[in-house]
Amino acid sequence: MSDSLNIRQQVFGKKFTRDFALDRSAINAEERTVPLSFSSEEPVDRYFGREVLVHDDKACDLSRLKNRAALLVNHNPDDQVGVVESCEIAKDRKGRAVVRFSKSARGQEIFQDVMDGIRTLVSVGYEIRDVETSKDSGGVVTARVTDWLPLEISIVSIPADNTVGVGRNKPNLESDMNKQRLLHVADAAPGGGSAVADPPVKIEEIRATERKAMLEKAKTFRAIGVQHKSVELAERALAEDWDQEKLVTQILETRYKAKPLGEAEADPNIGMGRKDIRNYSIVRALHARASGQELTGLEKECSDAVAKRTKQEARGFFIPHDVASRSFAESKDLNSIMVEALALQLRAFNQRTLTAGTATAGGFLVGTEVLMGSMIELLRNQTLVARMGARVLSGLSGNVVIPKQAGGGTAYWLGETEEVTASDQSFGQIALTPKKLGAFTKYSRELLKQASIDVEAFVRQDLMQVLAIAKDLAALSGGGGDRPLGIINTTGIGSVTFGAAPTWAKVVSFETAMDTANALMGNIAWLSTPAVRGKWKTVEKFSSTGRTLLEGSEANGYTFNATNQVASDKVIFGNWSDLILADWDGLDVTIDPYTNATTGISRAIMFLLTDSIVRQPASFVVSTDSGAQ
Secondary structure, X not given: OOHHHHHHHHHOOOEEEEEEEOOHHHOEOOOOEEEEEEEOOOOEEEOOEEEEEOOOOOOEOOHHHHOOOEEEEOOEEEEEEEEEEEEEEOOXXXXXXXXXXXXXXXHHHHHHHHHOOOOOEEEEEEEEEEEEEEEOOOOOEEEEEEEEEEEEEEEEOOOOOOOOOOOOOOOOHHHHHHHHHHHHHHHHHHHXXXXXXXXXXXXXXXXHHHHHHHHHHHHHHHHHHHHOOOHHHHHHHHHOOOOHHHHHHHHHHHOOOOOOOEEOOOOOOOOOOHHHHHHOOHHHHHHHHHOOOOOOHHHHHHHHHHHHHHOOOOOOEEEOHHXXXXXXXXXXXXXXXXXXXXXXOOOOOOEEEEOOOOHHHOHHHEOOOOOOOOOOOOOOOOOOOHHHOXXXXXXXXXXXXXXXXXXXXOOOOOOOOOOOOOOXXXXXXXXXXXXXXXEEEEEEHHHHHHEOOOOXXXXXXXXXXXXXXXXXXXXXXXXXXXXXXXXXXXXXXXXXXXXXXXXXXXXXXXXXXXXXXXXXXXXXXXXXXXXXXXXXXXXXOOOOOOOEOOEOOEEOOEEEEEOOOOHHHOOEEEEHHHEEEEEEEEEEEEEEOOOOHHHOEEEEEEEEEEEEEEOOHHHEEEEOOOOOO
C-alpha cells in the first residue's frame, strides 16, 4: 500500500487542529470583530509523519468558513460565541479571517477575555480530503495536504492536543518524544546536570497536571459507580482508561439493561481520492444497469466498498458518500463559466422524463447550438437546517441509540446528625431509526447519447436536491411514523403565542423561555419564513425610535434565517446543534427498464434512509401561531 493511500485512509473523516496567537492590536471593540490568522504552511509533526497544508484556492476549501461558520470555545460545538464574518487565503499563503463575537452573555464574556489578553490563542479545526507524500533521505514521510476543509475557528485556553479527533488510541509522537526527553533530563540532572534550563520545574508542572487530571477522573468515575451500583465497572473503566461516555454507555447496557439498537460508523466516506471522485460517473453506471449489465471498473469497486462497509446489499448499486456529498462542480473541477452553463433544473419534483424528443424534458440539450448562458434554474425552497448547525451522523448501519442524562442528583441541607438521602442520576436514551425517502427520474438512451451537456449534472444534482428538500422539511415539521418527527411536533419544546402583531416583548420571550429551561447555549438562531422576516423589519421595537424587531440579519442578537420550508409563518428559535440528522449507508440506486420499455425509457430510482430527532426538546421554542400577523 502506498504512503499516500495509507495516510489517506487514516485521516479521512478525522478532525485536526492547529493553533495560533491572536493579534489584539487589531480588535474592533465597537463592532466586536477580531482579524486573525488561522492557518499557514508551517510543517507540523503528526503521528503519520510531517504535515504541510497547501495554501491556495484549489487546495483549501473555504466554503464552510464563508457560510458563517461557528466561532467556538475549545472546539466545543455546544459553546458557540460568534461567527466567521469573512475569510481568505492571503498572498502570504496564510489563512486569514475576521470573526465577530455574539452579544450573548457568553459571547461578551469571551470577547472581554480576548480584549484583556486573558485568552490569546486561536485554533482552527479542519478535515483532510487528499494528500501527496514524499520521503526524505532519513525516511521521514512528508504529507502535503492538497485538499482540506476548515470547519470552524475556536478560541482556546491551551493549545489543542494533536490527537483530538484523530484517534485517541493513536500516540502523539511529538508529545511522547518531548515528554521522554524531559523525564530523561530530570533523571539525569542530579548526577551531572543538564544544558536544559530549569527542567525540574517543567517536569513537576507536567507531573502535577497529570496527577490532578487522574485524581479528578478517578473521583468522578467512582462517584458514578457508587450512584449506579456499578463500582466494579467504574474501577475497570479507570484501569482500562475509558472515557466517561464509554462508562455511561456501559452502565446503560449492564445496570439498566438498555440494549443498543445498532452501531454507527463515524465516517461515511470510503476513502476515494480526488482523481477517483472526478472519474466516477453515475451515468456510466446507469447505462450499464439499464442495458442489463453488471457494473464494472470504478463504479463497481465503489458500490462493493459501500456494501462491505455498511453490511447492506444494494437493490441496484450504491453511490458512495464521497461522490454524493460533493457538488457536480467540485467533482469535475469546473470553473465558474462551466458551472453557470450547467445551471439547469428541469422539473420540480420526483417524476421527470428526460427525453430527446420533448423539448422541455431534455430536447433542449441536444444539438450543437445550445445557448450555454441562458439556462434558467428552477426556484426551490432553501434548505437551511444542516447549515444552521444541526449535528449530522452519516454512514450509519442499523438502528442507533444515543444515551442521554434524564435527571440529575439532588443536594440536601443536613442537620448535624442527619444522613444524606440517596439521590441517583437517571439515564435515558433517544433512538434513531431509518425512514425510507425515495425519488426517481426517467431518461431515454437517446438523451444520454446525444446531450451536449453532461447528463451527470442533472441525474446527480436534481435528485440530490429533491432528497435534501424533503429531509430538511421533515426535520422541521415531520409527523413521525414513517417520517422523521420534526421540531414543531416534538413533545416538550417551548412555545410562545403572539396573539396579534409581533412585539419586542414577544421576541425576547423566546430567549427567556430557553434560558428558563437552562438551554440557552450552542448554535442559537431563528428560522421562519420570508413573510415573517419582512414583517419584523417593519415593526418598531419601541415607537418613534426607528429600531425594528429585525435589524440586518439579527433579531435580539441572534441570526435570523428564512425559508418557505417553515409552515404557516411559524417562528422557530433554538440551539440547532441539539437537532440530529442521520443518514444510513450510501445512496441506493435501482434501474427499472421495464415499466416504459416500449418507449425506450428507463427509470432511475434513488433511495436514502434517513431520520432526524431533537436531542433536548427544551433547546427549541416554537410559536403556536403566525409571526407575521
